[in-house]
Amino acid sequence: MADLWQEAMDHAVAVARKAGEIVRHAVHNDMKVLCKSSSVDLVTKTDQKVEQLIIDSVKEKFPKHGFIGEESVAAGEPCVLSDNPTWIVDPVDGTTNFVHGYPFVAVCIGFAVNKTLEFGVVYSCIEDKMYTARRGKGAFCNGDPLQVSDQKEINQSIIATEFGSNRDPEVVDVIFSNMRKILCLPVHGIRGAGSAAINMCMVASGCVEAYYEIGIHCWDIAAAAVIVEEAGGVLMDFEGGPMDLMSRRIIAANNKTIAERIVNEIKAYPAIRDDAP
Ligand code: LIP
Structure with missing residues (x-):
């Protein structure tokens, strides 16, 4: 057809x-x-x-x-x-x-x-x-x-994330505390390309195991979301449910094990939904 x-x-x-x-x-x-x-x-x-x-x-x-x-x-x-x-x-x-x-x-x-x-x-x-x-x-x-990495151990992984553009000190504290938790698991490293879409394409390419961020918008992640899934990866919300495109937060990972491990480690902070009236 x-x-x-x-x-x-x-x-x-x-x-x-x-x-x-x-x-x-x-x-x-x-x-x-x-x-x-x-x-x-x-x-x-x-x-x-x-x-x-x-x-x-x-x-x-x-x-x-x-x-x-x-x-x-x-x-x-x-x-x-x-x-x-x-x-x-x-x-x-x-x-x-x-x-x-x-x-x-x-x-x-x-x-x-x-x-x-x-x-x-x-x-x-x-x-x-x-x-x-x-x-x-x-x-x-x-x-x-493209094919995601087959790594299941977070301490053998590279995780991508970003600082975003919110400089509210309480938000910055949460960002650093999340990064500290991830870094001390320990992971092999934390990276950030400065583009949500390119970070997600890195997950799809298999060179980083996961990417997470709060504060992104639907246009930053919509295109790359299909690329991650079609490369065999998963998209998750910070609560562990399916990714919500309008929620301003995302975990994109090579597999459920790594995604759920990130859910367990990090904390979300509030961000106004893209589709808020
Ligand atoms: C940016 C992202 C970046 C993120 C910023 C912002 P823009 O998109 O891709 O990774 O940290 O918050 O959303 O504004 O360059 O399209």
């Missing part, structure tokens, strides 16, 4: 590549940095321009589809996932990296139908790595299949 969404996925790959070229050429050149929720939550003209390019090109081809885009939501558009085919777009995941020329920056396009993620495209554009996954058909990087 023909795949109903293959055409949409092909379009996502093509537009992500085009967007990534723009982002790659803008590194070091786009010096106009603006702030969003705080002085460390950054946005540039490139984020806005690239999101518009993606939305315009998708609208032209799929006029009935909906969108959730990082910069559109920042500009006041609603962030609600309906049953309608919906493109979930982060034009530049790793904006702080982009601003500093730190080479982990990704264009992310996730696609959901009936609230189920169907495919994900993460283009790590400075590395020129195109990560793709279609539900039920595997995950790939530049066409090569």
